[in-house]
Amino acid sequence: MTKFSTLVLCALLLVFSTGARADLQAAQDAYANADYPVALKEFTRLATAGDASAQFALGMMYAKGRGVAQDYSAAVSWYRKAADQGEVSSQVNLGVIYSKGLGVSRDYNQAVSWYRKAAEQGDAVAQFNLGVMYANGLGVSQDYSQSVFWYRRAAEQGDAVAQLNLAAKHAAGQGVAQDVREAVVWYRRAAEQGNAPAQYRLAVEYVNGDGVPQDYSEAVVWYRRAAEQGHAHAQFNLGVRYANGEGVVQDFAQAAAWYQRAAEQGLHGAQNNLGVLFYSGQGVARDPVQAYKWITLARDAGNADAVYNREVAEAVMTPEQVQEASALVSDWLARHK
Numbered sequence: 001m002t003k004f005s006t007l008v009l010c011a012l013l014l015v016f017s018t019g020a021r022a023d024l025q026a027a028q029d030a031y032a033n034a035d036y037p038v039a040l041k042e043f044t045r046l047a048t049a050g051d052a053s054a055q056f057a058l059g060m061m062y063a064k065g066r067g068v069a070q071d072y073s074a075a076v077s078w079y080r081k082a083a084d085q086g087e088v089s090s091q092v093n094l095g096v097i098y099s100k101g102l103g104v105s106r107d108y109n110q111a112v113s114w115y116r117k118a119a120e121q122g123d124a125v126a127q128f129n130l131g132v133m134y135a136n137g138l139g140v141s142q143d144y145s146q147s148v149f150w151y152r153r154a155a156e157q158g159d160a161v162a163q164l165n166l167a168a169k170h171a172a173g174q175g176v177a178q179d180v181r182e183a184v185v186w187y188r189r190a191a192e193q194g195n196a197p198a199q200y201r202l203a204v205e206y207v208n209g210d211g212v213p214q215d216y217s218e219a220v221v222w223y224r225r226a227a228e229q230g231h232a233h234a235q236f237n238l239g240v241r242y243a244n245g246e247g248v249v250q251d252f253a254q255a256a257a258w259y260q261r262a263a264e265q266g267l268h269g270a271q272n273n274l275g276v277l278f279y280s281g282q283g284v285a286r287d288p289v290q291a292y293k294w295i296t297l298a299r300d301a302g303n304a305d306a307v308y309n310r311e312v313a314e315a316v317m318t319p320e321q322v323q324e325a326s327a328l329v330s331d332w333l334a335r336h337k
Contacts, residue, residue, distance in 0.1 A: 024053060031057070036067025047078060055082035056090045063093070063102075072103020083114065091118035092126045099129070099138070108139030119150060127154035128162040135165070144175025155186060163190035164198045171201075180211035191222060199226035200234045207237075216247030227258060235262035236270040243273070252283025263294060266336060272298035272306040279313050288317050292325035297332060 027042035040061060046054035059078035062071045076097060082090035091114045097104060099111035112133050118126030131150035134143045148169050154162035167186035170179050184205050190198030203222035206215045220241050226234035239258035242251045256277045262270035275294030278287045291313045299306035314322060 024051065027054065027057070031061075031066075036061070040067040047081070050081075050085075052082040052085040052087040052090075055079070055085075056087050056093075059090060059093065063097075072097060076104060083117070086117075086121070088118045088121050088123045088126075091115075091121075092123055092129075095126060095129060099133075108133065110139075112139035119153070122157075124154040124157040124159045124162070127151075127157075128159050128165075131162065131165065144169065146175070148175040155189070158193070160190040160193040160195040160198065163187075163193075164195055164201070167198065167201065180205070182211075184211035191225070194225075194229075196226040196229040196231040196234070199223075199229075200231050200237075203234065203237065216241065218247075220247040227261070230261075230265075232262045232265040232267045232270070235259075235265075236267050236273075239270065239273065243277075252277060254283070256283035263297075264336075266301070268298040268301035268303040268306070271295070271301070272303045272309060275306070275313065276309060279309075288313060289321050289325045289328065292317060292322065293328040293332065296325065296329050300329075 023042060024046060027039050027046065030036075030042065031039035040058075043054045043058045043061065047058045055078045059075045059082065061067055062078065063075035064070065068074075076094065079090040079094050079097070083094055095111045095114035095118065096102070098107045098114065100106065112130065115126045115130040115133065119130045127150045131147045131154065133139050134147035134150065136142065140146075148166065151162045151166040151169065155166045163186045167183040167190065169175050170186065171183035172178065184202065187198045187202040187205065191202045199222045203219040203226065205211050206219035206222065208214070212218075220238065223234045223238040223241065227238045235258045239255045239262065241247050242255035242258065244250070248254075256274060259270045259274040259277065263274045271294045275291045275296075275298065277283050278294065279291035280286070284290075292310070295306045295310045295313055299310050317325070
């Protein structure tokens with residue numbers, strides 16, 4: 001939840017105003033058509049003459065290596081010229097470059113300075129990233145209240161990750177009074193935009209009845225949306241709901257299918273539960289070899305239940321089956337390094 005937003009490498013169509021000069025429009029068109037030599041020539045001419053939009057575009061070309069060799073030092077130079085004129089996207093990009101140390105020495109103080117300039121102009125990406133800096137004490141003293149302040153400004157502009165982080169702060173009572181109902185409001189806003197971690201957290205609140213009435217059916221809706229995006233914990237929890245018949249008709253085949261997807265991502269709870277289904281033959285054909293494989297992977301990953309379950313599974317297996325299952329474990333580990 002504290003990942004920095006990436007460089008603002010916007011399509012040039014979004015960068016330039018509709019009233020842009022004809023020569024700037026020509027450079028934009030050349031870039032859009034991947035005619036990078038022409039774009040580079042025109043942007044360089046305009047940037048050298050002091051045009052901030054062209055300076056940003058030229059910085060972007062150097063940062064992405066479009067029409068030129070990738071060169072973050074040159075990108076920084078052009079971004080800075082534009083940023084000093086108040087060009088917001090250049091300010092954001094400088095913040096990202098300094099926070100990640102891309103072609104320059106990592107400098108959180110510089111990152112904060114540039115994020116702040118853009119954030120104060122209302123840029124949501126900069127506001128979110130400034131919130132991250134305060135949350136983690138990078139380039140500034142850790143200050144959850146300031147983190148909440150900037151997350152909220154970005155969240156109110158519709159930034160889904162800022163909404164997620166703001167919800168988490170409300171849920172934990174960090175920098176703001178603990179308020180699970182308010183957390184749910186922000187989880188829902190991010191979830192409705194398709195943010196999988198927010199969808200998962202909203203489902204958890206429905207399961208626990210925190211901030212909302214307990215509702216397993218509604219939890220299943222949100223677990224499924226996150227699970228279909230590949231969220232491993234949502235896949236596991238959706239499997240649990242099917243196994244227990246909570247919010248859905250009990251269906252061990254569905255439980256096994258969702259456990260499988262989470263297990264393949266290395267989630268040891270799902271691996272253990274999938275192994276148990278293979279052992280019992282619920283939702284899948286009974287298979288002691290597969291049971292041993294998945295339970296062993298879970299045990300080796302630190303799952304406490306799998307320690308006992310492995311002993312139970314092994315007790316009914318032949319030495320040949322144990323050897324076959326052990327080979328499957330080694331193969332799985334080799335494929336998932």
